[in-house]
Amino acid sequence: MKHAHAIYTSGTPFDGVIGDTVTLDFDHRRRRRLKLETDGGESFLLDLPELKTLRDGDVLLLDDGSGIGVRARNEPVADISCKDTLHLVRIAWHLGNRHLPTELMGNRLRIRQDHVIEEMVTKLGATVTRLDAPFNPEGGAYGHGETAGHSHGDGHSHGHSHHG
Numbered sequence: 001m002k003h004a005h006a007i008y009t010s011g012t013p014f015d016g017v018i019g020d021t022v023t024l025d026f027d028h029r030r031r032r033r034l035k036l037e038t039d040g041g042e043s044f045l046l047d048l049p050e051l052k053t054l055r056d057g058d059v060l061l062l063d064d065g066s067g068i069g070v071r072a073r074n075e076p077v078a079d080i081s082c083k084d085t086l087h088l089v090r091i092a093w094h095l096g097n098r099h100l101p102t103e104l105m106g107n108r109l110r111i112r113q114d115h116v117i118e119e120m121v122t123k124l125g126a127t128v129t130r131l132d133a134p135f136n137p138e139g140g141a142y143g144h145g146e147t148a149g150h151s152h153g154d155g156h157s158h159g160h161s162h163h164g
Contacts, residue, residue, distance in 0.1 A: 001035075002044040003063045010057030014067055018059060021069040026101075026112075026135045029054035029072065038068055056134060072134030076113040079105070081127040091126050101137035110135065 008014045020038040028034070032051045037043050044062065054060075056072035082088040092109060095102045100117065103110035111117060112135060118128045 002042075003047045004044055004060035004068060005047050005049070005063060006061040007048070007052055007054065008059040008061060008067065010055050012059075014059045014061075016061070016065050016067050018067040018069045021071050022060070023071040023073045024054065025073045025075045026137070029070070039071075044068065053139065055136060072136060074132040075135055077103075077110050077131060077133050077135050078113050078118050079129045079131065079133075080109040080111065080121050081129070082108070083125060087125060091121050091124060094120065094124065101135075103135060103137045110137075 020040045020042060022036055022038050024036070028036070030051065030053050031046060032048045034046045035043060036046055044060075046060065054070045056070060058070040059067040060070060061067055080091060082091055088107070088109065092102065092104075095109065095111065095117070098117070100111060100114075110133070113130055118130075122128055
């Protein structure tokens with residue numbers, strides 16, 4: 001079985017041959033080690049030295065020098081539209097306060113479908129549109145570009161509530 005051990009990020013020149021693609025949802029684009037199957041049916045092992053979030057357009061370098069193109073799979077998401085920039089910032093603050101992976105899309109925000117969050121932002125005056133589309137949330141500030149959440153022990157506190 002072939003191994004993918006490195007990533008050429010989207011926009012980085014790749015001189016090898018891209019022989020196939022792999023289409024993955026966001027969860028499967030956030031793995032370090034995982035057996036995967038290309039869109040053409042070939043199995044390979046994703047075996048990266050550290051966790052990296054794969055982005056649409058990245059190329060995985062295989063041990064034989066060839067590449068596999070990464071494509072983002074459509075998944076159930078909700079686009080949040082706001083009245084103006086201040087309203088968008090306010091909604092983004094509420095999503096961030098809940099450590100919710102969020103894609104920043106200029107004049108709107110994209111989250112995974114979640115009826116509780118969708119109801120909350122609707123009550124705050126936003127418009128929600130449900131659709132199937134790729135999900136590419138912003139990387140976290142402390143995760144070096146990753147969106148990995150964090151957890152706290154029972155005795156830990158830090159100035160904000162995780163429950164609204």
